[in-house]
Amino acid sequence: MTTKLFVNTIAVATLGVLLGSPTFAQAQLKPAALLVQQSTAAPQIDSFRVNPxxxxxxxxxxxxxxxxxxxxxxxxxxxxxxxxxxxREVEPGYYEGRYTIRIQDQLTEQVDLKLVSDDRTD
Known part of the structure; x- marks a missing residue:
């Protein structure tokens, strides 16, 4: 069995737009770094939102x-x-993550996203 791992990683500075925004903070994404084995396409990240x-x-x-x-x-x-x-994938192609800010956290505006899929063949 051969396993090929495909990764799409992007960096998005978003936390700064959270404060006081009446709507979702949203970024239309272009990959900052794209790692692909062979010529098969990596998973695609289409959009990213942060609740204000x-x-x-x-x-x-x-x-x-x-x-x-x-x-x-x-x-x-x-x-x-x-x-x-x-x-967590809440429906096909839609993922949700949650984080509660702690006292010791020193937040930066940098948020990195990673979407990974594997292609298993026998």
Whole structure:
């Protein structure tokens, strides 16, 4: 059995637009880094949203939504605060991740997303 791993990673600076925004913070994405084995396409990230919050303080829950290739594994990283948080596929191609800000967190505006799929062949 051969396993090929395909990864699409993007970096998005989004936390700064959360404060006071009446609608979703949304980014139309272009991959910052794209790692592909052979000539098969990597999973596609189509859009990314962050629910707006009134303030970035301990106890505040951040909700991230990613739309992309179905049946993959999505993860997000918030600066150095939280690494590779899993995002759950809530319906085909739609992923959601949540993070509650802690007292010791030092948030940056950098959010990195990763969408991984594997192609297994016998």
């Amino acid at each position: 919050v009134s303030q970035l303080s301990p106890g505040t829950e951040l909700v991230f939504t990613l739309q992309g290739t179905p049946n993959a594994q999505a993860m997000l990283t918030i600066g150095t605060t939280a690494r590779n948080l899993p995002m």
